[in-house]
Amino acid sequence: MAFSAAWLLRYALSVTGVLLSVLGYAAVVPNGLLAVAALVLSCAFLIHVRNNRLLLLVGIVFAYLCYSILFVNYLSPLLTTVFTRYRSTPEAGVALSALLLFISCLLLFMPDRIVPFGEGQSLVGSARCNAVFEVVLLIVLGLILVFGFGRPDAIGEDRGSPSALYEYSMILFLLGYYFAGSHKGWIVTFSVLLGLYALQNIVYGGRVTALQLLLILFFCTLNKKTSTKVFVSAIVFGLLAFTLLGAIRTGLAHAGLSDYLEALSDSLSRGFTWDTAYSSWHTSVTFILYGGIIPRAEHLRLFGQWAKSVVLGGSVPMCNLANLTLPYFYHCFGGVLPVFFQFYLGPIGVIVASFYVSVIIRFISKACEVVNPPSRVLLTPAIGIVSMYVSTSCFRWILYSPSQITRGLLLCLLCSLLLFWLDRQMQASGLDAAYGSPIQDSLSKNSKR
Template identity: 40%
Template sequence: MENINNQRYIAPKKNLLFLNTIFIKIVLCFLSGLIFSWNCMISFEMNNIQIKATAIMILVLSIYNVLICIGNWYLTIIFSCIAYCNYSIIMVNYLSRIYNTLFTSLADELVAKIGINILLLFILVLTVLLPNKINKKSFHKNPIIYKKNRNNFIVLGICLILILILIFGFGRSDVRGERGSPTQIYEYSIIFFILGFYFCGNTKFNISMLTIILALYALQNFIYGGRVTGLQLIVCWFIMVRSYKTNIYKALPWILILFVFMSLIGIFRANFNLSIDCLKNTVKELMQKKFSLDTAYSAYHTSLTFIKAEFISSNAVRLKMFKKFLLSMILGGSRVENSSLAEFTRKYFVHYNGGILPFFSHYYLGWFGVVFSAVIVSLYCRLINKLDFNTNGLKKCISVFLVCHVFRWYLYSPSGLIRGVGLVIITYYVAYFFDLITKQKAASKQ
């Protein structure tokens, strides 16, 4: 009887915790909606207090999303990246502005007030649509790599393709200090790594072979001053090989080391070296920048030029640009003139490319576009949240790609959410049917 009573007592506690989480979510979303509505009513003519309140609410929602996802590495990585990017944007533009850079030069203009509300609406809709129950049980064992998926022919073929891309798909500068230039196929090589690990069958030899090639890719990218491609590869390896063995507390020291290392590359680019002076200079510069990511607030500056471009573009021009963007998802950006919004605005404003996800859709479709972009991300998050051992391979590979690619689709271009996923689907089915054919042939010989 005592055990039964204890069980009856424990169950409500879990329900109460769930209800408390829902209550916090409702309160945060209500306050955010209230702030956004008020900002709209005053046509974004906000004073400093209103700007800071809006900025803080973006940070609070971003952190909330990270906290409720802890235990699910896939969603934790996605929302941690979004939160860090939002922090970097908010800190240097609104809360503790840095003045000695082009990337905060628009912080006093109306576009910056509109921009902060675009961020607020995006993160608000994303929070509202985030699943109330985050799946954490399916990640105590590796939900991706199984022995039954093993196909040595596919793994060997992928390794050969990756070696060729490693050698010929990266432009190496002969001038010391100049950054390398990875081609598009080099950047999308992450898809081959995902498929390689998926079909490796959890054998040590296959995993080791792919890990060595992956390390060479990342190292080459870092040596020549790149960060994002190398970081994607590290995340890919961690997600597919180690994540189910590691919790956030064990991973935290490695995350901090990786953060310092990435900061070194960001500050010194192709000239960096691991000396004491370098580390001192890195820490000093990080403190001056409030530990923010320069790529994030550079992309935000580009995004604000999108809003400026809206003022000089008719609705017809914006819709035409949207059609060209969609066409470029099929044919490729190089084959469709003026399909890149960043390149289009660079004709009129100074920036260094990139762009925050909801700002692309705001240019094309207005405020509806911001909501639409958040809905797309939330649908992908729901797909990831439903992952378990019985989920089909395609959904698993798409989920890993979205996690690895988060910095690119949030800070550079939304093409990863459309074209990138499309490429995953195509390459997966090529490998899938090859796997079926080889296994059928092997079975017929027995």
């Protein structure tokens, strides 16, 4: 069996990363070296998925995370923040080992061929429009816009607090664009409403939710017309711009030129690192610290509580790890994906998490084949919707909580399947004379053959 040079290099990097992570767990290599290795492996992952924009976005976020951790903790230590206080501790070494092990195994488990997804392609754009769904989705989204966002008494006083419904509105927007078909009126209407969602989040000090929504707008309306160079440039510019605005936050509406210049100077001094990334990393290290003061059996019990929350939601007691560590260690919530599973199940949990993510990546890659010639359909449209949800929500599941890639993914899949089923029932009953999609049409043709 012949192996390509690219495969051998990927395999060698992955194995080297795994070996370094083992040495990291044994505390025989410096934390800085582990951070460098994580950055190199994340760049290798990025290069491997470069031809698929949905996965390229995930790769960019991982690489930016690793760069931010490395820079502010080891290359040019940022000593004016609480978020680097644990950089030289054994617990930081364990967390870095988990991150390196995760990225190494993820690269190792990746499919050899990533299906391209880029200019001229789209995972939405059903040929026909379901106006009933569009009206209902717009009403629901309008209500969430008004009532699903906690606003302070005045702009600039405090940050707004988007509810879980506000976060999951991403799913409704994806479905709205899908069932808009090629109807420009509906597409424009949903785009205006999405812009209001993003603007509200930015004005009240948020960034990630707005960025995710703007990415949905891109993939659903602009992807066909945009080159990869423009796409990457826009992502990099967007991340840097939101990093710059992070120094202003709620004062955005009242900031003057001097405020923006000061924010730029601050960002330059930090190497344009991502404050959300190294803040979330600090929270992750507190997970390891907290794990050292509770019995091992408690780790498994807390994992069980989190697993229940995937189905039952955040009302499950003790399912939020960041909430549990806050009384013991100061942080601003969040948490990097592999460190959650390091806390719950140790290195085995990290490997299982990387395998789970690799399976999702395989589904995303295969979903992109429905937009490539020949017209052979491999998966239902629901997988395309879920693929875009996983990609655009990567900021959340990489830096905040595993919920978006577990509970959120499940909700997105169920909502999509429900609406597709209802659409078919409406079509079969004659309530609608113009519903369907190119994918569904292709499926029916294949079934007749």
